[in-house]
């Protein structure tokens with residue numbers, strides 16, 4: 001008998017990389033993917049698991065309690081891996097309400113239904129979160145699991161709130177929970193609105209490539225498949241009640257990423273006039289409250305669970321850009 005787990009938000013960027021990976025690596029599981037299919041969800045990203053008997057897609061909202069109860073009633077759910085979220089910081093600035101609804105109320109609804117259904121059983125709830133809950137760093141230092149939370153955007157505040165509810169369900173009800181806080185993911189299947197797909201799309205369209213502020217913000221980049229291996233490991237081997245930071249030890253200044261991507265496109269798809277795509281870079285007004293620097297100390301997951309990021313940034317970004325270029329073939 002296969003073990004059934006509920007994955008939420010599996011049609012999004014990370015979830016749609018995770019599901020095929022997880023089914024390949026763990027054939028003993030059956031996955032139910034619950035996704036509302038907001039603008040960020042795309043079933044085209046899951047064609048490789050379509051028709052797989054170990055996979056079932058359910059369209060629905062994580063805030064819809066009767067639906068979550070029905071899923072737990074109809075299936076013997078033996079674990080939850082919770083990706084579903086509103087995830088784009090800019091959208092959280094223009095419309096924070098949906099972030100509070102999905103990220104806070106939705107996480108609460110899932111946890112609470114799991115708690116009631118799992119009484120007396122030790123099934124695991126794995127919450128996927130972000131390094132943005134820790135706020136911003138100065139020029140030095142790294143986020144560890146004990147860094148105090150200091151979220152600065154409505155997005156990170158909603159994720160921090162959900163992390164706290166998960167924590168409370170462990171301490172109050174003894175639920176078997178783990179939380180992973182990861183850095184910026186990159187790789188195939190990311191929505192058009194995010195940084196890397198935007199750079200490529202604008203470059204190829206001959207438009208200005210927008211870079212916030214002075215372009216000096218620093219992010220720590222994690223190849224999405226490395227994130228998937230980290231989640232797999234923590235889901236199976238992490239200690240209940242613990243949090244684990246997952247990061248690729250790839251700190252990059254935003255403007256350098258943009259230039260690197262431009263030069264990969266220069267090689268693969270040169271401009272008709274042979275000028276570099278970096279000529280299209282245009283600095284635009286900074287995002288309000290834009291955090292300066294994020295960087296993760298991944299020592300805990302590396303030392304306690306033996307995880308290591310396999311992809312180096314140079315090869316990872318090349319693979320990623322080439323993947324998006326194929327989408328823009330015609």
Ligand SMILES: NC(=O)c1ccc[n+]([C@@H]2O[C@H](COP(=O)([O-])OP(=O)(O)OC[C@H]3O[C@@H](n4cnc5c(N)ncnc54)[C@H](O)[C@@H]3O)[C@@H](O)[C@H]2O)c1
Nearest residue numbers: 009011012013014036037038040041061062084085130185
């Ligand atoms: N992408 C990153 O770099 C990154 C970094 C750190 C943490 N995270 C976290 O990882 C998780 C996945 O991120 P992502 O980049 O794949 O996000 P995404 O925006 O690409 O995908 C989110 C998915 O959740 C679904 N969804 C949204 N609201 C829903 C709801 N109410 N009910 C059911 N489904 C809903 C969407 O349809 C979409 O398929 C999120 O929790 C995010 O906070 C992402």
